[in-house]
Every structure is written in structure tokens, then in C-alpha cells.
Amino acid sequence: MSSSIPYSATQDDLFYPSKRGNFFPGGRPKSEAALCAEMSRLAYLRQESNFAFDQVGVRDVLRRIEFSDCEFFESKGKPDEEGIHCFLAQHLDSPKDERLAVLAFRGTDKDDPSDVAYDENFKLEPWQKGGKVHSGFAHAFAEIWKDLDPPLRRVDCKVLFTGHSLGAAVATLAASLRRPNTLYTFGSPEWATPISKLLVEMLTASTM
Structure with missing residues (x-):
């Protein structure tokens, strides 16, 4: 990990x-x-009062590292904006071969009951790309994929998918359907049967 990013092991x-x-x-x-x-x-x-993104705060951080474009995708119709959350950030103010997009998924928020429900739904279900996957993660993914897929199709530069914990699992499911240049996951839980994992291993992926 970069020495410019301090590591913390606090609870x-x-x-x-x-x-x-x-x-x-x-x-x-x-x-x-x-x-x-x-x-x-x-x-x-996120917001202090609910689980929705602090969009102003996220955009402010992204502008500081020259990611000028950002779209947010969140579960709909849940109390307190619970559910799955991700953003698609793009660095576009460069020559085309230097442009970059990053799709980042939020992991388990310990205070979000929907996240806990996703994590605890251990049943396996068939996955459209083969094998079986963790039902909770598949259900979380399905809540945003319909809105997320069209913008991903429009990305015309290098794209990275990433996430931590629950976010790592959902990023991996997304990568199985819409292949990124590289998938970076951090602390990913078990999310699928070996056959499904083999499909993802065909990607350029890095698990940490």
C-alpha cells in the first residue's frame, strides 16, 4: 500500500x-x-442522518484528485436510504489514453440492517454466468444493476472496479457481467462456488 495513505487498525x-x-x-x-x-x-x-451518500462530500474529495465526473447509484425504496451503494467516478480532463474511470462499491455499514441481511443470506443461487453465488450478495447487486449497467456501457476509457467487504463481493459480481480492465477487491468474503470463481479469475483481478 502507498506510504502516503496511513494505515489504521483501530476498531x-x-x-x-x-x-x-x-x-x-x-x-x-x-x-x-x-x-x-x-x-x-x-x-x-454518507449522510449523518441516513445511509445515502454524502454526494457533496464525495465530489469534493474527487475534485481534489481531478476526477471531475461522478454518478451515484443506490438502492431505492428502503427506509433511511438503506441498501447497496456505489459511485462511478471518471478522470476525463486528460488525453484519451490517460483517462480513467473507477466504480467503487460501499462495503458493510455495521449500522445498516439491509447490509447485515445481505451478509447473512448464505443460501446459494444459480448465477447467469455459471455456477452459484451467495444469494444475499446477488440480491444486493440486483438492486442497482439496472440503473448502473447503461452508464458502464457508455464508459470509453480504462475502467477499474473496486470495493471492500460486501462491496468487494458485489464489485466481483459486476465484473462477471461487465468486464473492467482490472478488479481490485479488499477483504472480500466468500461469495460463490469454485466454478463461478474460475470465471472471475479469467479477469485481471487483484484481491487484498
Whole structure:
């Protein structure tokens, strides 16, 4: 991990990864892995009163590292904006071969009962790309995929998928349907049978 991104093993940072703020303290990291680690942490940044993204706060952080475009995708119709959350950030103010998009999924928010329900739904169900996957993660993914897929299809530059915990599992499911240039996951739980995992291993993927 980049030395410009301090590591914390405190319980507070484990349960509330975005709480201390101070995102990208050394600016945009040179390595994709470090960039995705902070993007995964940024995905936890939410409103104080509910679980919806703090969109102003996320955009402010992204502008500081020259990601000028950002779209948000969240579960709909749930109390207190519970559910799955991700954002698609793009660095477009560069020559085309230097442009970059990052799709970052929020992991389990310990206070969000929907996230806990996803995690605890261990039953396996058939996956459209083969094998079987964790039902809770599949249901979480389905809540946003219809809205997320069209913008992903329009991305015409290098794209990275990333996420931590629950977010890592859902990012992996997304990668099985819409292949990124690289998938970076952090602390990913078991999410599928070996056959399904083999399909994802065909991607350029990095698990940490």
C-alpha cells in the first residue's frame, strides 16, 4: 500500500472507514491499488442522518484528485436510504489514453440492517454466468444493476472496479457481467462456488 495513505487498525476505523476523513492525503496515488483502496473507503462517506451518500462530500474529495465526473447509484425504496451503494467516478480532463474511470462499491455499514441481511443470506443461487453465488450478495447487486449497467456501457476509457467487504463481493459480481480492465477487491468474503470463481479469475483481478 502507498506510504502516503496511513494505515489504521483501530476498531472505529474498521467499523466506520470514512469517519476520520483525510482522504488521499498525499494526492492521487500513483498505483491503481492504492487509488482503489481509498476509493473503497470513500464509498463509505454518507449522510449523518441516513445511509445515502454524502454526494457533496464525495465530489469534493474527487475534485481534489481531478476526477471531475461522478454518478451515484443506490438502492431505492428502503427506509433511511438503506441498501447497496456505489459511485462511478471518471478522470476525463486528460488525453484519451490517460483517462480513467473507477466504480467503487460501499462495503458493510455495521449500522445498516439491509447490509447485515445481505451478509447473512448464505443460501446459494444459480448465477447467469455459471455456477452459484451467495444469494444475499446477488440480491444486493440486483438492486442497482439496472440503473448502473447503461452508464458502464457508455464508459470509453480504462475502467477499474473496486470495493471492500460486501462491496468487494458485489464489485466481483459486476465484473462477471461487465468486464473492467482490472478488479481490485479488499477483504472480500466468500461469495460463490469454485466454478463461478474460475470465471472471475479469467479477469485481471487483484484481491487484498
